Amino acid sequence: xxxxxxxxxxxxxxxxxxxxxxxxxxxxxxxxxxxxxxxxxxxxxxxxxxxxxxxxxxxxxxxxxxxxxxxxxxxxxxxxxxxxxxxxxxxxxxxxxxxxxxxxxxxxxxxxxxxxxxxxxxxxxxxxxxxxxxxxxxxxxxxxxxxxxxxxxxxxxxxxxxxxxxxxxxxxxxxxxxxxxxxxxxxxxxxxxxxxxxxxxxxxxxxxxxxxxxxxxxxxxxxxxxxxxxxxxxxxxxxxxxxxxxxxxxxxxxxxxxxxxxxxxxxxxxxxxxxxxxxxxxxxxxxxxxxxxxxxxxxxxxxxxxxxxxxxxxxxxxxxxxxxxxxxxxxxxxxxxxxxxxxxxxxxxxxxxxxxxxxxxxxxxxxxxxxxxxxxxxxxxxxxxxxxxxxxxxxxxxxxxxxxxxxxxxxxxxxxxxxxxxxxxxxxxxxxxxxxxxxxxxxxxxxxxxxxxxxxxxxxxxxxxxxxxxxxxxxxxxxxxxxxxxxxxxxxxxxxxxxxxxxxxxxxxxxxxxxxxxxxxxxxxxxxxxxxxxxxxxxxxxxxxxxxxxxxxxxxxxxxxxxxxxxxxxxxxxxxxxxxxxxxxxxxxxxxxxxxxxxxxxxxxxxxxxxxxxxxxxxxxxxxxxxxxxxxxxxxxxxxxxxxxxxxxxxxxxxxxxxxxxxxxxxxxxxxxxxxxxxxxxxxxxxxxxxxxxxxxxxxxxxxxxxxxxxxxxxxxxxxxxxxxxxxxxxxxxxxxxxxxxxxxxxxxxxxxxxxxxxxxxxxxxxxxxxxxxxxxxxxxxxxxxxxxxxxxxxxxxxxxxxxxxxxxxxxxxxxxxxxxxxxxxxxxxxxxxxxxxxxxxxxxxxxxxxxxxxxxxxxxxxxxxxxxxxxxxxxx
Numbered sequence: 045x046x047x048x049x050x051x052x053x054x055x056x057x058x059x060x061x062x063x064x065x066x067x068x069x070x071x072x073x074x075x076x077x078x079x080x081x082x083x084x085x086x087x088x089x090x091x092x093x094x095x096x097x098x099x100x101x102x103x104x105x106x107x108x109x110x111x112x113x114x115x116x117x118x119x120x121x122x123x124x125x126x127x128x129x130x131x132x133x134x135x136x137x138x139x140x141x142x143x144x145x146x147x148x149x150x151x152x153x154x155x156x157x158x159x160x161x162x163x164x165x166x167x168x169x170x171x172x173x174x175x176x177x178x179x180x181x182x183x184x185x186x187x188x189x190x191x192x193x194x195x196x197x198x199x200x201x202x203x204x205x206x207x208x209x210x211x212x213x214x215x216x217x218x219x220x221x222x223x224x225x226x227x228x229x230x231x232x233x234x235x236x237x238x239x240x241x242x243x244x245x246x247x248x249x250x251x252x253x254x255x256x257x258x259x260x261x262x263x264x265x266x267x268x269x270x271x272x273x274x275x276x277x278x279x280x281x282x283x284x285x286x287x288x289x290x291x292x293x294x295x296x297x298x299x300x301x302x303x304x305x306x307x308x309x310x311x312x313x314x315x316x317x318x319x320x321x322x323x324x325x326x327x328x329x330x331x332x333x334x335x336x337x338x339x340x341x342x343x344x345x346x347x348x349x350x351x352x353x354x355x356x357x358x359x360x361x362x363x364x365x366x367x368x369x370x371x372x373x374x375x376x377x378x379x380x381x382x383x384x385x386x387x388x389x390x391x392x393x394x395x396x397x398x399x400x401x402x403x404x405x406x407x408x409x410x411x412x413x414x415x416x417x418x419x420x421x422x423x424x425x426x427x428x429x430x431x432x433x434x435x436x437x438x439x440x441x442x443x444x445x446x447x448x449x450x451x452x453x454x455x456x457x458x459x460x461x462x463x464x465x466x467x468x469x470x471x472x473x474x475x476x477x478x479x480x481x482x483x484x485x486x487x488x489x490x491x492x493x494x495x496x497x498x499x500x501x502x503x504x505x506x507x508x509x510x511x512x513x514x515x516x517x518x519x520x521x522x523x524x525x526x527x528x529x530x531x532x533x534x535x536x537x538x539x540x541x542x543x544x545x546x547x548x549x550x551x552x553x554x555x556x557x558x559x560x561x562x563x564x565x566x567x568x569x570x571x572x573x574x575x576x577x578x579x580x581x582x583x584x585x586x587x588x589x590x591x592x593x594x595x596x597x598x599x600x601x602x603x604x605x606x607x608x609x610x611x612x613x614x615x616x617x618x619x620x621x622x623x624x625x626x627x628x629x630x631x632x633x634x635x636x637x638x639x640x641x642x643x644x645x646x647x648x649x650x651x652x653x654x655x656x657x658x659x660x661x662x663x664x665x666x667x668x669x670x671x672x673x674x675x676x677x678x679x680x681x682x683x684x685x686x687x688x689x690x691x692x693x694x695x696x697x698x699x700x701x702x703x704x705x706x707x708x709x710x711x712x713x714x715x716x717x718x719x720x721x722x723x724x725x726x727x728x729x730x731x732x733x734x735x736x737x738x739x740x741x742x743x744x745x746x747x748x749x750x751x752x753x754x755x756x757x758x759x760x761x762x763x764x765x766x767x768x769x770x771x772x773x774x775x776x777x778x779x780x781x782x783x784x785x786x787x788x789x790x791x792x793x794x795x796x797x798x799x800x801x802x803x804x805x806x807x808x809x810x811x812x813x814x815x816x817x818x819x820x821x822x823x824x825x826x827x828x829x830x831x832x833x834x835x836x837x838x839x840x841x842x843x844x845x846x847x848x849x850x851x852x853x854x855x856x857x858x859x860x861x862x863x864x865x866x867x868x869x870x871x872x873x874x875x876x877x878x879x880x881x882x883x884x885x886x887x888x889x890x891x892x893x894x895x896x897x898x899x900x901x902x903x904x905x906x907x908x909x910x911x912x913x914x915x916x917x918x919x920x921x
Contacts, residue, residue: 056076057076057189057192059076060076060077060192061185061188061189061192063076076192077192077195077196077199093162093186093189093190093193112148112149112152112153113153114198114202115145115149116149116150116152116153116156117194117197117198118198119145119146119149119150120150120156120159120160120194121191121194121195121198123139123160123163124163124187124188124190124191124194125191127163127164127182127184127187127191128184128187128188128191136182137174137175138165138169138172138173138174138175139160139165139172139173139174140171140172141171141172141173142171142172157173159190159194160173161173162186162190163182163187163190163191164179164182164183164186164187223237223239223240225237225240226239226240228240275298277291277293277294277296277298279291279294279296280293280294280296282294284298347364347365347368350364350368350378350379351364353379354378354379357379357383359378359379359382359383362418363378363382363386363418364378364379364382366417366418366421366422367379367381367382367386367422369421369422370422386414387410389417389424390410390413390414390417391410391413392424393408393413393416393417393424393427393428393431394407394408394409394410394413396424396425396428397413397428397429397431397432397435400428400429400432406432406435406454407454407458408431408432408435408458408462409457409458409459409461409462410461411461411462412431412434412435412461412462413427413431415431415434415462416428416430416431416434434462435454435457435462438453438457438462438464438467439453439454439457441464442457442464442467442468442471445468447471452471453467453471456470456471489509492505492506492509492534494522494525494526494534495526499519499522502522503515503518503519503522504518506518506521506522506538510538510542512538512541512542513542516545517541517542517545520541520545520547520550521537521538521541524537524541524547524550524551524554525537532554532566533566535568536554536566536568536569537550537554539566539568540553540554540566540567540568553566553567554566554567556570556579558570558579558580558581558584559578559580559605560580560581560584560588560604560605561581561583561584563581565581565582569581569582570582571585571627571631573602573603573608573620573623573624573627574620574623574624575602575603575608575609575620576603576605576606576608576609578603578605578606580604580605582631584604585604585631586631586632588604589601589628589631589632589640590632590633590636593632593636593637593639593640593643594636594639597643597751597752597753598640598643598644598646598647598753599617599647599752599753599754600753601624601640610765610766610767621644625640625641625644628640646664647752649664649666650664650732650733650734650751650752652666654666654667654668655667655733655734656674656685656734657688657733657734657735657736657751658676658678658679658681658683659683659688659689659690659736660676660679660681660683660690661676661678661679661681662735662751663676663677663678663679664733664751665677665678667685669685671685672684672685672686672695672700673685673691673695673696674691684700684703686700687700687703687704688736689703694706694707727739727740727741728741728747728758729918730749730751730752730754730756731754731756731761731763731916732749732752732754732756733749733751733752733754735749735750735751735752739823739824739834740822740823740824740837740852740855741758741759741787741855741859745757745758745759745780745782745787745788746764746778746780755778756780757780757782757786757788758787759782759786759787759788759791759858759917760780760782760783760785760786760787760788760914760916760917761916761917761918762780762781762782762783762786762914762916763780764778764779764780765778765779765780766778766779767779768781772885782914783913783914783917784867784868784869784880784884784911784913784914785861785862785866785867785868785913785914785917786914786917787855787858787862789868790854790858790861790868791851791854791855791858793854793868795845795850795853795854795857797871798854798857798858798861799857800871801861801866801868801870801871802857802860802861802866804870804871819836819837819838819839819840819841820836820837820838820839820840820841820847820848820849820852822836822837822848822849822852823835823836823837824836824837837849837851837852839851839852859918862917862918862919863918863919864919865913865919867908867913869904869907869908870904872904874896874900877900877903877904877907878903880907880911881903881906881907884907884910884911886903886906886907886910886911887906888903
């Protein structure tokens with residue numbers, strides 16, 4: 045018979061697992077579970093996975109225990125159904141413990157987490173459980189089997205709770221009970237009293253049954269071996285687990301249950317007497333504690349009702365409580381009594397306080413009398429004495445604050461109902477009246493007298509007027525101002541103290557020496573530029589820039605101490621002038637500031653490619669035309685817009701080069717000047733403002749434009765800098781970094797060598813005509829007596845140098861070399877080649893076993909390829 049039931053159970057289980065695995069209908073799954081529950085087999089044969097688990101709800105009793113267990117099984121059932129479903133939730137891999145419902149149900153029973161581990165949640169997390177990372181999908185077959193057993197367990201538990209057998213079972217599993225007749229304590233499994241054999245009168249409700257027993261019964265059938273639900277067939281000795289009347293094995297009828305054996309107990313002190321002879325017990329006396337608590341509750345409810353009534357009528361709870369004590373009960377409510385009698389009581393208290401020996405004619409306010417009446421519990425005499433003591437204490441407090449007029453203090457206290465704060469406000473109002481008048485007055489604030497004897501008053505004024513951060517800073521400022529040798533003003537000291545609290549640092553800030561006038565000034569009266577760290581006094585700053593704007597160039601407006609910034613850096617200069625404009629706007633006079641803006645505008649116009657300088661009067665203007673002939677707006681003379689030469693009628697229709705060729709062939713004056721006129725016409729042109737100078741390039745190559753103060757090399761037009769931006773530069777002083785074809789280097793060559801360079805490049809354009817006279821007539825700039833003048837060279841000419849001195853003849857040959865872009869590197873000797881490679885940072889490392897015949901040609905080719913000629917050197921267009 046058992047094997048038949050086992051086969052039947054296995055078929056039903058497989059069908060239910062298949063429905064659950066394939067997400068079949070709910071009705072089929074529930075029908076399979078119901079069929080499994082009705083099969084008469086012990087729980088050990090029905091449950092394979094969760095039979096080893098023990099679910100016991102901890103610390104819960106009654107209906108709450110039954111509901112938690114049912115809810116826990118329901119939640120576990122839903123977890124299993126979600127895992128077997130084809131459309132699993134998004135976060136199916138984890139189970140969080142922070143859910144309060146989960147903590148109160150599944151997590152509060154022993155074995156709840158073990159069922160989750162059977163599902164696959166075996167990885168412990170700080171806030172829950174999760175599947176291991178190596179598990180991609182859950183074991184659907186195992187999850188379905190475990191879920192089916194959870195569902196079957198929940199259904200059997202519901203059937204057991206609803207079954208009438210539960211009452212008998214609950215009696216068997218209940219604790220010991222005391223007989224109401226003979227007071228003998230009986231075992232929990234007995235139904236009749238062991239002494240008087242009377243039935244058990246106290247019934248236990250179903251909700252109070254211990255659910256641990258139910259769960260253990262469902263999981264472990266061994267607990268029911270002695271209960272009414274388990275019996276042994278006397279014919280085949282088969283143990284039946286159902287209350288059926290026929291044996292499941294041999295189908296023979298169940299025998300009548302034997303009478304419960306009477307256990308022998310020690311003789312009881314209570315004698316067995318007939319029921320009729322038992323006298324009824326006297327009713328127990330009422331507990332005095334319970335009676336006292338009942339009275340307190342009734343009085344509290346009554347007081348609450350009175351307080352609510354008082355809130356509606358505008359009476360405070362304190363007044364209601366005091367009114368109850370004073371009125372003495374009766375039919376009149378305390379609120380009505382207070383409204384009728386309280387004003388008379390307060391007037392009586394005021395009069396009694398005034399008549400006191402220590403009263404001295406003190407007049408109390410009703411607010412003071414009321415507070416004293418409440419604190420005295422409604423006793424008028426005690427309230428009068430208390431109010432009088434409180435008034436004297438408040439007057440003493442006001443006198444300690446500096447208000448010695450007791451009569452005035454008494455009056456303001458009466459006006460404010462005994463409040464010290466309000467009385468203090470009235471007493472201070474006359475003292476604050478001068479301050480209020482001064483605050484709303486149009487008159488200037490009076491000066492602070494630092495020698496005033498009241499130091500606290502001076503500190504208070506400093507704190508109020510100058511908004512110093514603390515009282516200590518006010519005392520520090522006052523001590524600095526009171527020093528004998530302190531030439532500080534109040535505003536300077538306050539500003540310094542606001543920034544720091546170090547006395548030595550403040551003294552250094554207040555005594556800075558101006559490097560120009562050598563006078564000491566505070567830091568607030570010193571000014572500095574953004575280009576350097578120098579600082580000068582405001583007077584020297586204003587005087588320096590006023591003279592620079594009126595008498596000097598715009599590029600001379602630099603620091604008067606270190607002469608920064610570098611005027612040859614246009615980008616740095618633009619940012620410098622934008623900041624300087626803000627500083628000069630505040631310190632210069634309006635007409636000087638307007639002149640500064642005018643020069644600044646001219647400086648910006650110079651950078652315009654349409655800007656031209658007049659070759660006659662050095663006037664600059666914007667020319668927007670396309671004709672070569674330009675007429676100056678200042679002197680009305682004309683000149684060429686391209687070559688900047690004075691305009692002649694022969695220039696019309698000819699290019700500048702054709703006009704120069706015509707002039708050399710037809711102008712006697714030009715022919716007479718020879719190469720001196722050539723050098724003059726090809727003089728110096730400023731690369732910044734394009735102003736032309738009919739001067740020689742020889743001599744000092746460091747040239748400063750008189751128009752824009754731009755410093756550059758007159759041979760290659762590279763700017764001079766005081767600080768070099770080239771990495772690994774070994775040059776000190778002014779830096780220009782001349783190219784190798786610059787006059788700066790080629791002027792050291794002999795004329796024969798320069799002529800040979802021209803001959804190598806097939807240029808035979810240099811002149812060897814004899815000089816017309818013995819003196820060089822090239823115009824150059826000379827420094828005579830601190831002034832720069834333009835005059836003839838006057839040096840002795842050399843034979844074969846076309847009427848020029850050797851210096852200017854070299855300049856003439858170099859101009860031809862530069863004009864035709866001839867590279868002088870092929871004529872470098874070995875030392876010059878190595879020096880040039882190092883100067884222009886060309887790798888001059890010699891290879892192993894490399895001779896001079898291979899090394900020097902290779903270095904020459906590398907120098908020519910890596911270092912081009914100067915891109916700013918004047919050349920023929």
